[in-house]
Amino acid sequence: MIRTRVFVVAVMSAAVVLVVGILVWRTITGNAAALGLAPARPQVVRIQVITALPVESWVQAAADEFNATGPKSEGATIEVEITPMDGLAALGKWERNDFAALSADVLLEDLPQEKLEALESFPTAWIADGRFLVEIANASFREQLGRDQFLNDGQYRMRPLANTLLVWGLFRSRGAPLLENLGPPSWSTFHKAAVAPTGWKELGGDPGWGNFKLAVNPVGESVGGLAAIVTAAGEYFDSTEILVEDVVDPQFDTWLTELMGAALQFSGGATSSAESVALFGYTAGDGGQFLESELLQNMEGIQNRWQEPVLLYYPKVTTWFDFPFAIWAGPETSAAQKEAALAFQSFLLSEGQQRSALEFGLRPAESGLQVSAAEGSLFEQWRRLGVEDNVSSVNVMQSLNRELLSALLRRQEMNEKR
Template identity: 40%
Template structure:
């Protein structure tokens, strides 16, 4: 072979090698020798926060944000925490979300510990730049129809000595044979409690853990606490007063009033967004109480750290998180019945549903109360199993 021919061949081979490498890298997951022009952030969001996140994503997308030269598009997929946790544990997502906005950090930790073991790495981080971080808040509160509240308040006046109703009085009302013995009227029947379905709504399981906190009078409970026969007996007495464990128990209380429930443990944002309709359909006002200890839903924004997510996607997710946490967007939480997570943004302002319905007892400043700490995963599993055995068979 002559030298020019050899040189030509070497040149051709070199070009081919470079071109092949470029195409190969582009095709590989996360490959980016040439930077992509677009990047999508897929957010799986808990249902109470989803309308707010979707509205924020719409504005964000319209503003044309870019990260490392790539235009960012945010997509929001509504999914309750129980379904999402199940999908994480089985790696059963059609497209792995870039971000999970769960109801509480508790659920994120559960998903992480379920998956980290098999993968040998954390998929959500508790520290550092990519740590999960709450972006909105909403507590679980008591909603009690006024006539029932007044009767209970009077009946338990001595025990309360100036304080407000708590899980203990609700429990005592639950085991009373009828409203008559509680100072109510004959036609009210028996006291009826409402809590979300614990197998369908994370707020249901949270309510049961909150009840445990009240039973033990502390803001943290262990697996032993939750499986203690004494507590389970007390809890059974309480939950036996729930008349509607259908998936629509909470909605039914608002639709059908006290024929379905006299008092409910319900997430504040759900009540706030339904309050206007409630006033039209059901004339009697509700009284809102903040329990102690109190359960907060903090909607942590958790970026998925698995290898399926590229660095660009992670950075784009980070950019949207900063956007959600900006003062301007934090203020919009109030219109959706949520509270800002940023300590710099007050829980009051234009369009605040809390302010609008303050007359019902909603408070911008939640009364001082211990925050319920997450229960251990094994305890939650036991509680869930106990519920199934008692109420679903």
């Protein structure tokens, strides 16, 4: 009897040891999930980063370099996917909830499998043109979901990656007579040129140039285009603070319509005023307003194709874009994805990548790094065309807010219907 009991105990002990051994082995080899006993850890953590067009080239190059290093997050390989998107288009998608964020009363564990799988394509982070876009999106999230989804503090707080600003640019041949007869580049100067009845004939240039043509980012289709209207309003009203009633003022509207009447909108694959000028030359604009980074990136193409440079001039009141890296804080993305996004954010802010930004005409987020710090810096390459190392931030134009943005978009919609 005693022997029988001993035998049974021995068999049961051996069975327990065997089961434990199998579980340990399967856990080590990642097969515990096959028994339904533990979830398998992902082998790859993929994150999608929606990225503003002005920094897309730099961020994509950084992502390629980052991915090539085989970065890890909790043992899983991180893969970064960059989705370029204009800031206005991205904001519209967030506000319409096109990405299908979960309602505040929906729990992740209650979702069916197909909806869980759909969340795999949910954006992990957004690099917007400026913080103001993220704040406008957060205002919508508070209304729809009852909370901010992009944070201003804590571990996952948004952090600016690089800087650029709006500058004036003029083809050298056009700039000489324009500046001599009308004064330094400004919206007032360009307005006078735009309404000149005989065009370049009375502006002191070659009559064969026709009328003055203004280069400006598409007003209703880009953040830079809407910022152009804000800067124009700022100059018109002599203020850095613009109200909704200012942009709908009838006299200002008439003045702005005359000014923008000189702007020709091109497609042909161009995504900015600088790219349009590089592709179409004087037909796209004798001069106008550009993002500094985009103009510097296209400067070589402009010179090679049109055999003439565009000279840079810096406005007294500046408009900046800081491209914050904002990590989605909601349950739609996993903790592993958030950590992976944080790792990529840190990579972009590393000294090596900040130096790389200079090669794309972007000013570093860290003020201690000079624009001439990198050997391939576009600032150094095109310094002779008017590039300034240090641009004053004393007089800064206000950023767009939700009410002002809505008013500008309504104005643009009404103009298109005229």
